[in-house]
Amino acid sequence: MEERYSRQMRFAPIGEEGQRKLSQSAVCIVGMGALGTVLASHMVRAGVGLVRFVDRDYxxxxxxQRQMLYDEDDVASGYPKAVAAEKKLRRINSDVRLEAVVADVTAHNAEELLEGIDLVLDGTDNFQTRYLLNDVCFKLGIPFAYGGAVSARGMSAMFVPGSTPCLRCLIPAADSGGETCDTVGVIAPVVDIVASYQAAEALKYLVGAHEKRRRSLVTFDLWDNHYFEMKLGQPVPDCPCCGRKEYPALNPKEQDEMISLCGRGSVQIAGKGPLDLERWRQRLEPAAVKIKANPYLLRAELPEGERLVLFPDGRVLVQGTDDFARARTLYARYIGL
Known part of the structure; x- marks a missing residue:
């Protein structure tokens, strides 16, 4: 440990005791895209004892261009991001315990996925999932390091149950105006800065340097050179999460079974149960134009022009449309309802 973490331990606010605390800590990163890959690299290199990461995509x-753990071989293999990330991270630090989970975080599984976790890091790209993480973290008393990046803009804040307001207090209803990385783009340096803010606050919390935590929401525009800091203030008494403790995102809704992946031209259907990929390869092969499969997912190019991506947990992506009716039609045609 002395050699691997020597420069980090020479930083007085961490030292040997802080390093010991890191080695005994457990974090969960939700979303292994641009933010998630940088966050995972920081946590693993810093020697956090358990790093669990969850992602639904490949x-x-x-x-x-911006997701730092992946390369062209990962694209060719078609592996899920969580699996590809685990392979890279194991080569970075074999002392850290890694848990890669290929799944969609939902109201049904969020509490289970955060079992035994000390801190949650936000690597997501949509407010629907962020509100879910916010609600489950405040219900369970787990700190939530929020971050977002799009275009040349970034923002970050650390929400700690019992100490700060929650995300809903600051942003009661999110409307991005349709701006996502897939619609207006993003430059990679913004991602690095946001994830570094998140990682730094995570390290402060995990080593117990609570007096050094930043109690503000930071927003910036790296291209136009703007920077703004807003104090978090006090929790809103009528907030449905940290005020009334209703945790609305944890109440599953029927419409959550089908969601549009904003800007991706894809609809995700939760499905009704596990899928045997080999069985489905055999079933879809006669009808599909082309099929590609690995142990983690199956992709079937359809004669209609769209693509189905099947996952063992039952999820199906219908790629090539963002129309729910069209997605449901194709799902029913090839998978069945």
């Missing part, structure tokens, strides 16, 4: 060529 590596594509457009990811490589």
């Amino acid at each position: 590596v594509e060529m457009s990811n490589l």
Whole structure:
């Protein structure tokens, strides 16, 4: 340990005692895209004892511009991001315990996924999932390091149950105006800065340097050179999460079974149960134009022009449309309802 973490331990606010605390800590990163890959690298290199990461997607060529753990071989293999990330991270630090989970975080599984976790790091790209993480973290009393990046803009804040307001207090209803990385783009340096803010606050919390935590929401525009800091203030008494403790995102809704992946031209259907990928390869092969499969997912190009991506946990992506009716039609045609 002395050699690997020597420069980190020479930083007086961490030292030997802080390093010991890190080695006994457990974090969960939700989303292993641009933010998540940088966060995971920081946590693993810093020697956090357990790093669990959850992601529902797989590596594509457009990811490589900013998602630092992946390369062209990962694209060719079609591996899920969580699996590809685990392979890289194990080569970085074999002392850290890694848990890669290929799944969609939902109201049904969020509490289970955060079992035994000391801190949650936000690597997501949509407010629906962020509100879910916010609600489950405040219900369970787990700190939530929020971060977001799009275009040349970034923002970050650390929400700690019992100490700060929650995300809903600051942003009661999110409307991005349709701006996502897939619609207006993003430059990689913004991602690095946001994830570094998150990682630094995570380290402060995990080593017990609570007096050094930043109690503000930071927003910046790296291209136009703007920077703004807003104090977090006090929790809103009528907040449905930290005020009334209703945790609305943890109440599953029927419409959550089908969601549009904003800007991706894809609809995700939760499905009704596990899928045997080999069985489905055999079933879809006669009808599909082309099929590619690995142990983690199956991709079937359809004669209609769209693509189905099947996951063992039952999820199906219908790629090539963001229309729910069209997605449901194709799902029913090839998978069945």
